Amino acid sequence: MTAAAEPIVTVRGLKKRFGRTEILHGLDFDIPSGRIYGLVGHNGAGKTTTLNAILGLTDYEGEVKVLGRDPYRNRARLMEDVAFISDVASLPRFLKVSEVLDLVEGIHPKFSRQRAMGFLEGTDVKPRAKVGNLSKGMIAQLHLAVVMAIDARLLVLDEPTLGLDITYRKRFYRRLIEDYMTENRTLLITTHQVDEIEFMLSDIIFIRDGAIVLNRPMEQVAQTYAQLVIADGDRAPAARALGPIYEETRFGQTVMVFEGRPRGQLSGFGALSTPTLSDLFVALMERPSGARS
Amino acid sequence: MKTTLALMKREYLEHRGAFLYAPLIILVLFGLSVAGSLFTDRVDMAVSVGAPTLGKMFEVGLVVMGGLWWAYLMAALFFYFADSFSADSRGNSMLFWKSMPVSDLRVLATKALSGALLFPAIIFAFALASATLLYLAVTVGAVRLPTLAPPLPADALSALANVGALALGYLGLSLLWYAPFYAWVGMLSTVFRRWSMPLAFLIPGIVGIMENLLLYGSGGPDGGYILSFLRSRFQFGFERGEMQGALFSDTPISAPALLSSLVETIDWTQMGIGLVVALGFIVAASEYRRRVLDK
Structure with missing residues (x-):
């Protein structure tokens, strides 16, 4: 396998325990470059735990490689090439919109403030507004603008539209497809509103009680x-x-x-x-x- | 460096209430008090205390103000460390911070650096602003009390330079001395959040009491090894009476003399061990933060 054809994410025998309870029972899957993967399962099926392992947010048994790196040991370095939204309400509320952009610009070497501002044009999100005063939909727009302005190879979205109304959800996914996705980028997304993302998926993984029950390209x-x-x-x-x-x-x-x-x-x-x-x-x-x- | 500065700016934005707005309010209140006292007969009280000259009064005033600002900073830093080490999980935003390409150790080290450099620098700037107000007060006081000569600008500047240097030296050394205590509160905050404040005292207190209960009568210092060590570790400053002597002598305060005396009183081995322990607390806190996803 050539370096170019190497999967963005490789998971082998991924297990995770919380105390004596095993949550993930040895998952195996690859995510090649340029694909849009949907990870779908019931509440408590292990979706977020799987994503957390991929993002280096939790330890695990088994082997996980993201862009050739062990995410748990190299989270900080990995985040230069991986962007994620794990919760729409996770932006720091004490900052103003412009301060969020300043901050990410100062921290992230692959962030383009100009692109972020471009994504925010035409929205109700104003630079002087405080994040804490924005509506949930506007925070989602801001967060999406921030991650889309990062030149990442892998974007992970964990229930990114939870609690948003249908208008925001549609706008969110449309923007993602039209303004972000290229053949060099890979998207991994979990949501309960499966029907809303079906049109954009190239592959689907169903997870049930910590085990994969389906892993197929959509065709x-x-x-x-x-x-x-x-x-x-x-x-x-x-x-x-x-x-x-x-x-x-x-x-x-x-x-x-x-x-x-x-x-x-x-x-x-x-x-x-x-x-x-x-x-x-x-x-x-x-x-x-x-x-x- | 760019990342560190951005993270420090974030600390400033999040905690400017304690290190900018509150000191600003104190400064304004101080200014109003000074202005009020100048236009009442309370100026006479200062004279009746027996301060020999307005120049000396200015110098003493600088030291007292420096001491008050120092006390404010030390207290504010305690709350800062108790809050900032767990602030990233506030409002569910830990996942946002974790999505940035910065290690947990670097984030916490930057918080500690902000507490050691940025906020003390801001408070020091407020102390200098207070000094200016004090000089104005002394000058206007001299107009109100013509029998007293105001300090010459050169003398006032010399006093300010000496007291400023003394304050800066004292501040830097005391921050290094108390670093393990702040790092301890910060580490506890990573795990226990706001409960770190009582726990910072409760945990060593309980351990000290247990030592006394278990080892009572086996000799050792009064109150047990742990509590007497902590007592001694909390003590920092000049030898007894040294500062008062300098304040009430006829000669101006000499920063080099007082600082060299302070340096001699410091137990540098303890200082070194304390800094290593502080570093250990920060590393332990960062490992906890790396391993436990506390949203």
């Missing part, structure tokens, strides 16, 4: 999983015999999700489509444990 998801909606109840038993991984009833129709089943075998039973990420998430989360893809 493979469409090839692997199929959703069948059966209006005629008499056809359901025959479809069920093909082994759906999930089944539910919606408005009198039977909905089944299949894994690895050729679409030709399913098309005769009803309307066939690719499940949305939220449908697939529900299907895989409710699947009996141990069946992992």
Whole structure:
């Protein structure tokens, strides 16, 4: 593997314990450059702990390499090439907007104040405003402007839009895609609002109870999983015999999700489509444990 | 260097209330008090104390003011260290600071550096401003009391230079002497936040009491080794009566003489050990901060 093709993030056998409880049970995954990864799971599934390990914020068992470095030992050096938002409300409230920009400009060698100011143009975030007096949405805009003005190779977003209204959330993701992402940049994002980020993801990882249950490029998801909606109840038993991984009833129709089943075998039973990420998430989360893809 | 200056500026912005606004208010109140006293008969009181000349009064005033500013700084620094070492987690902002390419040790070392250099420098500047006010007061006092001659500007400058140098030397040495105490409060703050303030006294107090309970009657100093060591470690300054002697003598204060005397009284081995211990506390605090993600 050439240096250029080396993954941005390599995780092997990642385990994390809090006391006697093991939270992560040996995760393995790579994140190549230029991709947009979604990390999705229930509350307490281990998403934030995984991100914290990648960002060098917590110790762990196993091996984690980010840009070739051990993040826990080299967090400070790593943060020159990695930017993250772990909580929209984490900007220091005692500072004014201009003071935040001054500070980051003084600390971060890859921060461009001019770019940050450019991102803030047209928003309600004014340089003389105190962060503590801004609304949650405006703080999110400011934080996003700050991290987007850092020339980082990896951007990690952990629930970046939590608590924001739909307008801010849409604007947030649009800005990220239009103004930030390039082929040299990699994005890793977790959120509960899976449907809102589905359009931008290149890859998806589902995590359940500290273990990965799905790790696929989005195009493979469409090839692997199929959703069948059966209006005629008499056809359901025959479809069920093909082994759906999930089944539910919606408005009198039977909905089944299949894994690895050729679409030709399913098309005769009803309307066939690719499940949305939220449908697939529900299907895989409710699947009996141990069946992992 | 750019990073250190940016982090120090952040400390200034966060704690300017204690080191800029509050001293400014004190200075304004002092100015108003001086102005008020000059326009009342209270000036006569100063004369009745028996100060020989206005020049000496000015010098004594400088020393007293320097002492008061020093006491203010020492108290403010205690609260600063008790607050700043855990301030990054305030308002859930620890994750923001952790996203910056700065190690935990560097962040805490910069906080300590701000407490050792930046804030003392600001307070020293306020002390100099107070000195100017005092000179004005003495000069106007001389106009109100024509029997007393005001200090000549050259004499006043000489007094200011001597007392200023003395204050600077005393300040620097006392900060070095008390460094382990401030670092101790800072380290506790990293773990216990605001509870570090009572714990800074409570922990050594309890350990000292336990020593007394366990080893009572086994000899040793009065109050036990720990408490008597801490008592001696808290003592800093001139030999008894030395400063008073200099203040009430007819000759002007000599900074070199007093400072060399102060340097001789310092236990330099203890000073060195204290600085190493202070460094150890800061490193321990940074390791805790690195390992425990305290949002």
